[in-house]
Amino acid sequence: MKNIVTTLAMIIIALNITLADVKLEFKNYKIDHDNESELNTAIFTPEILKIENNNSNGKTTVIYNSVKEKIIILIYNDMSYMVLNKEMISNLNKQMSGMMDQMKQQLANLPDAQRKQMEKMMSSQFGGVSVNYSIKNTNEKKKVNQWNTTKYSLFADDELKSHIWAAPYTSVGIKESDMSVMKSFSQFMNDMLKAVPMAQKDPFSAVYDEFKGIPIRTINATDNSVSELVSIKDYTATEADFAIPTGFTEKKIPMSGGGR
Numbered sequence: 462m463k464n465i466v467t468t469l470a471m472i473i474i475a476l477n478i479t480l481a482d483v484k485l486e487f488k489n490y491k492i493d494h495d496n497e498s499e500l501n502t503a504i505f506t507p508e509i510l511k512i513e514n515n516n517s518n519g520k521t522t523v524i525y526n527s528v529k530e531k532i533i534i535l536i537y538n539d540m541s542y543m544v545l546n547k548e549m550i551s552n553l554n555k556q557m558s559g560m561m562d563q564m565k566q567q568l569a570n571l572p573d574a575q576r577k578q579m580e581k582m583m584s585s586q587f588g589g590v591s592v593n594y595s596i597k598n599t600n601e602k603k604k605v606n607q608w609n610t611t612k613y614s615l616f617a618d619d620e621l622k623s624h625i626w627a628a629p630y631t632s633v634g635i636k637e638s639d640m641s642v643m644k645s646f647s648q649f650m651n652d653m654l655k656a657v658p659m660a661q662k663d664p665f666s667a668v669y670d671e672f673k674g675i676p677i678r679t680i681n682a683t684d685n686s687v688s689e690l691v692s693i694k695d696y697t698a699t700e701a702d703f704a705i706p707t708g709f710t711e712k713k714i715p716m717s718g719g720g721r
Contacts, residue, residue: 482506483639484696485675489515492685501688503665506698510642512665516686523663524703527645532653533705541712542705545653549714553656592617592654594662596625596671605677606691608633615667622661626678627668633675633693643669664688 483505490498501513512523520537531546545553568576594617601612603626610626630637647666654660664676679688 482696482698483635484694485690486692486694487688488691489686489688491517492680492687495687495689500691504696504698504702505640505642507641509698509703510646511703512663514688516681517684525642525646525649526703527642530645530649532649535705535709536712540706540709542709543712543714545714547649547652550649550652550656553714556656594622594654594667596667598671605689608677608690610677613668613671615662615664617661621682623664623667623682624680625664625668625676627672627674627676629672629674633677633690635675635693637673640669640673640675643673 485503485505487501487503488495488498489501490496499515501515502511503513504511508526508528510523510525514521514523518538522535522537524533524535525531529546531544534543534545536542568579571579594615597614597616599612599614603610603612605626608628609632610628613625613627614621615623615625630640643665647669650663650666651670654662664679668674668676675690676688677690680686
């Protein structure tokens with residue numbers, strides 16, 4: 462009887478470890494102004510994740526459901542939210558491809574000087590016709606808080622977007638299985654960036670694509686905002702963590718053919 466009880470206890474403990482949710486806490490601040498930082502969170506469950514981002518442009522939260530293959534983007538400046546799913550991403554891809562083909566045809570008929578000017582404008586407005594995101598390992602090592610990190614540079618084509626000091630899962634005390642939702646999220650983000658090339662790749666998905674790790678410190682090269690990991694905790698997520706706040710209004714995304 463004692464052996465049975467012990468075995469059951471071990472199974473319960475193992476299940477709790479395997480199914481534990483994870484909550485990461487970050488402080489966000491401007492370079493040289495870390496005394497004015499705000500605390501943001503990222504919550505990971507086996508099926509859903511939530512990432513908050515608070516910078517000079519305001520607060521934005523991304524909620525991703527891997528089962529429904531759906532992403533909700535909360536924009537706090539105007540209390541609105543947008544919903545994107547796989548079907549909508551596919552439709553957006555088709556629309557973007559068709560629009561870019563038309564613009565290419567129109568540009569081909571312009572004089573060289575005017576065409577180059579228009580191409581430059583397209584690059585600044587849309588990130589180019591097709592943005593290639595890449596992450597470069599600088600091999601620079603640095604201890605950030607209590608974690609040993611490696612520095613990576615995130616590029617959109619040749620434009621530097623972020624510096625990311627990251628650490629493998631094992632070195633921050635969590636398992637890859639705790640972040641299993643990241644694989645699906647990373648693929649979803651890659652598909653979305655094909656449809657919305659002006660968006661910036663998320664540091665979590667960028668690091669996951671490279672070596673499956675955690676961004677410890679991220680510096681946005683555009684506005685010098687910093688996101689820095691300060692704690693990792695076991696957490697029990699509830700439905701309220703992933704709910705749309707009261708008073709938020711949905712912004713509909715125009716879709717040809719009524720896609721939704």
